Amino acid sequence: MAKKILIIEDEPVMLKTLELLFRKKGYEVVTATNGKEAMEQIRRYAPDAVITDVMMPYLPGTEIISRLRHELKNEKTPVVVISSVELDSLVEEVFALGANDFIRKPIVPAELVARVEKLLVS
Amino acid sequence: MRDLFDVLQQIIPYPFWARYIAPYQSWFEAQPPFIRFALIVIVIATVAILCMYALLSITRLRYQWKQHRENKFRQKAEALIIEHVMLHPDIDISPPEQVALPDAVFREELGLRRRWQKQVLIDVMMYYHKNFAGKTAQVIRRLYIQLRLDKLSYRKLRSWRWNKKIEGLHELSEMQLQVPEVTMLELTTSRNRVLRMEAQAAYIRLSKNEPFKFFDHLHGRLLPWEQLFLFEVITHTPGLNIPSFSRWLHYAENTDLKLFCLKLIVHFNQFNAIPAVMKLLEHPNAQVRAAAIDALGQLEAVDAEDQLVQLYVDQPVECQVAILRALGHIRSGRYLHFLKEEFLRSQDYAVRKEAARAIIDHGDENLIESLLQHAPEERRRTLEHCLDPLIKS
Secondary structure (H helix, E strand, O other): OHHHHHEOOHHHHHHHEEEEEEEEOOOEEEOOOOHHHHHHHHHHHOOOOEEEEEOOOOOOHHHHHHHHHHHHHOOOOOEEEOOOOOHHHHHHHHHOOOOOOOOOEEOOOOHHHHHHHHHOOO | OOOHHHHHHHHHOHHHHHHHHHHHHHHHHHHEEEEHHHHHHHHHHHHHHHHHHHHHHHHHHHHOOOOOOHHHHHHHHHHHHHHHOOOOOOEEEEEEEEOOOOHHHHHHHHOOHHHHHHHHHHHHHHHHHHHEHHHHHHHHHHHHHOOHHHHHHHHHHOOOOHHHHHHHHHHHHHHOOOHHHHHHHHHHHOOOHHHHHHEEEEEHHHHOOOOOOHHOOOOOOOOOHHHHHHHHHHHHHHOOOOOOOOOHHHHOOOOOHHHHHHHHHHHOOOOHHHHHHHHHOOOHHHHHHHHHHHHHHHHOHHHHHHHHHHHHHHHHHHHHHHHHHHHHHOOOOHHHHHHHHHHOOOOOOOHHHHHHHHHHHOOOOOHHHHHHHHHOOHHHHHHHHHOOEEEEE
C-alpha cells in the first residue's frame, strides 16, 4: 500500500508542484493550505510523513509540529520543514519542537524526495 | 442662450431633441440668469458623472477580463512546467544540459505570440526558478532562453519607464544572464533611487570579474537603507568574487562609500585592510573617523591601540566613545589604567559608560571589584548598570 504524505503549504503553486512530484513517486498525497486544515487532515488521515512550510495562516508550521508531538502524542511521524527563512534560531526551534529535517528554499526536488524517503524507511 | 440651444440641437439627435428638450426651451429661457447658470452646471455635472461611471465600469471590466485571461494562461503555463520540467523523466538521471527541452510543446500550447503571454510565462518561470534549485532551475533557465523570452527582458532595459527597466534587471539577474556592463554601469548611477539600487544589486549578481566596479563611479549618496540592501545582496550572493575593500578607502571621495566599505571590511574580516583603515584616523570627517575606529576595534587591531590612545584627547565625544569601545574589543590589557582613569575622571556619561564596558570586556575581576568598592557612588552605579547582563545598551 502506498505511503501517505501530508503536504502543508499556503502557496498554491508550490503545493500543487510538490503534490504532483510525490504522486509521481508513488505516494498517496493529502494537502492542506493552512495550519487549521492541516490538523484536521492529520487527525483524519494519519499520514506517514508530514512536509510543512513555516509561515502559514491560522497556525504556523512550528505550532503544527508542537501540536502533533505534544497534543496528539505522535512521536513517530517524520516531519520535514521547508522554509525560505534563513534564521538559525528558527532551525533550532523546529528541531527542538521535534521536526526531523529542515530544508531551505529554494528546494532541490530530488533532494526533498530523497530526504523524505530516507525518513520513511528509517 | 439661444446659441446654446442651437449648438445642442445640432449635437443631439432630432427625435430626442423634439421630445425631451424642445418643450423646455421657452421655460428655460424665461428663468433668471443665475437659475439658468445653475441648471447648466447641474446638467454638465450629471452628464460628466454618468460618463465617469461608464468609463470606470469599462475599465474595471476590461481589467477583470485581462486578469481572467492571464490567470487562465498562468494555470496552463504552470501545468506545462510541472508536467514537462518538474516531472520530466530525464531530470533525475541526465545532466541538465542534456535534458531535452519541451520548447515546442510550450510554443504549441501557449502560442506565445502576444507580449502579455510571454510576460506571464516569464513570471511563472521566475517563480519556479526562485523556489526550486538544482537541475530544475537550470532546465527552466535553458527553456527561458530557448523560448527567446530573454529578448523581452533585454528590451525592457531600453524602455524609458524606470519600472520596466527594474523588471528587466530582475528577470535577467534571476536567470543569471549577462547584461552589457556599460548598460548596467549607467543604471547604477541613475537619478532614480529605486532603479539605482536594483541596478547595483544586479551588477553585483551578474558581473563575473569585477562585481564592485560600480563603486568607482558612485558619486551620490549611499543612504543607510541602500547600504543595508546592498549588504544583503553581497552577503547572500553565492560564489561572489570579494575584493579587498581597502582600495575604496584610499581612492573614493564618497564618504558614504567609505563608511560602507568599513562595514564590509569588518564583515569579511579583511585584516590586510587594517593599515588603510588606520589612515582614516586622520580623516577630517568625525563620522568617518568614528567608523574607522569601530572597525579597528572589531578587527581587534592591536597595532592600532597606541595611535587610538594618542588621538583620544583631541577627538569629539563620538570618536572618544568609539576609541573606548575599540579598546574593549582589542582587550590587550595595556591600557587598562587609561580606561580606569577615563571612567573615574570623565564628566561625560557616554564616555564613562563606554569606559566601564571596556573594563568589563577586559575581564579583570580584581579591578572591577575594587571599582565597585571604592569608586564614587555615581560611577559605581554606572559600572553596576554595565555589569547587568539583562541591559544591552
